[in-house]
Amino acid sequence: MADDTHAPVAQATPFPRFIGSEIYRSSSYGAWHPLRVPRVSTVMDLSRAMGWLPAAQFVTSPRAKPAALTGFHTPRYIAALQAAEAAQGVSAETRARHALGTPSNPVFKEMYRRPATSAGASLLAGELLAKGGVIYSPAGGTHHGMPDRANGFCYLNDPVLAIQSLRRNGARRIAYVDIDAHHADGVEHAFVHDPDTLLISVHEANRWPRTGALTDSGAGQVYNLPVPAGLHDDEMALIADALILPLVAGFRPDAIVLQCGADAVLEDPQSRLTLSNNAHWAIVAALRDLSPRYLVLGGGGYNPWSVGRLWTGVWATLQGAEIPDRIPQEAQDVLRALTWETPQKRRTPAPHWITTLRDAPRGGPISEETRSGVQYLMRRARRWV
Numbered sequence: 496m497a498d499d500t501h502a503p504v505a506q507a508t509p510f511p512r513f514i515g516s517e518i519y520r521s522s523s524y525g526a527w528h529p530l531r532v533p534r535v536s537t538v539m540d541l542s543r544a545m546g547w548l549p550a551a552q553f554v555t556s557p558r559a560k561p562a563a564l565t566g567f568h569t570p571r572y573i574a575a576l577q578a579a580e581a582a583q584g585v586s587a588e589t590r591a592r593h594a595l596g597t598p599s600n601p602v603f604k605e606m607y608r609r610p611a612t613s614a615g616a617s618l619l620a621g622e623l624l625a626k627g628g629v630i631y632s633p634a635g636g637t638h639h640g641m642p643d644r645a646n647g648f649c650y651l652n653d654p655v656l657a658i659q660s661l662r663r664n665g666a667r668r669i670a671y672v673d674i675d676a677h678h679a680d681g682v683e684h685a686f687v688h689d690p691d692t693l694l695i696s697v698h699e700a701n702r703w704p705r706t707g708a709l710t711d712s713g714a715g716q717v718y719n720l721p722v723p724a725g726l727h728d729d730e731m732a733l734i735a736d737a738l739i740l741p742l743v744a745g746f747r748p749d750a751i752v753l754q755c756g757a758d759a760v761l762e763d764p765q766s767r768l769t770l771s772n773n774a775h776w777a778i779v780a781a782l783r784d785l786s787p788r789y790l791v792l793g794g795g796g797y798n799p800w801s802v803g804r805l806w807t808g809v810w811a812t813l814q815g816a817e818i819p820d821r822i823p824q825e826a827q828d829v830l831r832a833l834t835w836e837t838p839q840k841r842r843t844p845a846p847h848w849i850t851t852l853r854d855a856p857r858g859g860p861i862s863e864e865t866r867s868g869v870q871y872l873m874r875r876a877r878r879w880v
């Protein structure tokens with residue numbers, strides 16, 4: 496072990512930091528890809544318009560060097576991804592082997608630089624959190640990336656790289672919580688047998704990638720809860736109170752990584768879950784005090800208004816800023832400038848997508864499937880904790 500007797504005493508980051516980049520403003524996966532819409536730039540613009548993002552709290556994301564990605568990804572895949580960006584095309588062999596140049600993972604101008612920037616943020620977050628603190632990287636959360644291939648719009652797996660970086664920087668026990676509508680298959684692939692990485696994923700049942708079964712248990716630390724279409728805020732509150740928070744608290748993590756995908760809300764086109772953004776903000780707040788290090792990532796989210804509003808509210812929650820019922824004109828202008836075209840039509844935003852950040856809560860009765868899933872996992876947890 497290194498002798499650190501004379502090392503300077505690092506301080507916990509005294510206030511939450513936001514890691515972002517301008518690369519997300521102008522890059523697109525292509526004309527009709529779900530990730531054609533602006534997301535992180537909306538969050539940056541809205542947060543600034545609300546007065547919530549002073550320069551001292553903003554960190555420009557570095558771009559990860561290729562060698563820094565090999566903690567999870569194969570050198571051969573990284574080289575193929577860089578070559579595809581340089582050539583703006585792939586061979587049939589590369590497409591077959593690495594799933595690059597497919598409808599989901601297309602060739603586009605920044606196809607290496609953009610994910611390498613999100614990965615750079617996650618790697619940096621682990622360093623900045625060495626002595627504790629709170630970091631938000633809404634460009635992160637690409638939880639489907641696999642060691643040797645792209646998967647589900649994810650070219651790299653920044654949550655895995657974040658967990659590895661946190662561990663290199665002093666966190667041993669790490670809790671990963673994922674409330675994206677899709678299962679965190681790449682993260683589970685990386686840590687399924689690691690008893691020091693608690694993995695909790697809540698995702699829509701019978702939806703791509705169709706992994707993440709209730710019965711997966713890994714080394715006893717994998718908790719997957721597939722939930723039925725129509726999941727609403729009251730059910731998510733039950734899942735948080737009866738499953739997520741007790742599991743994380745019982746694990747006593749040195750760090751928590753929350754993947755806060757925005758695709759489980761009613762307005763999102765990629766799932767049939769019906770949460771309001773209140774559900775996400777409640778979980779963001781509740782996890783905050785359960786460990787000294789807290790990294791919140793983005794993830795899915797394909798309606799430009801709902802993802803921009805939700806993720807800006809995440810930053811407000813981390814900041815302790817009060818979200819007003821009606822946002823100021825300057826912030827409304829950010830939302831009003833967004834467009835969302837589909838091959839069929841140009842979508843018209845609902846009025847409250849422009850004038851508010853907070854959705855109306857969406858509650859209802861608890862489904863038997865959700866209740867029994869939570870009970871099943873907590874019975875298992877009592878044997879494990």
Ligand SMILES: [Zn+2]
Nearest residue numbers: 675676677795
């Ligand atoms: Zn998703």
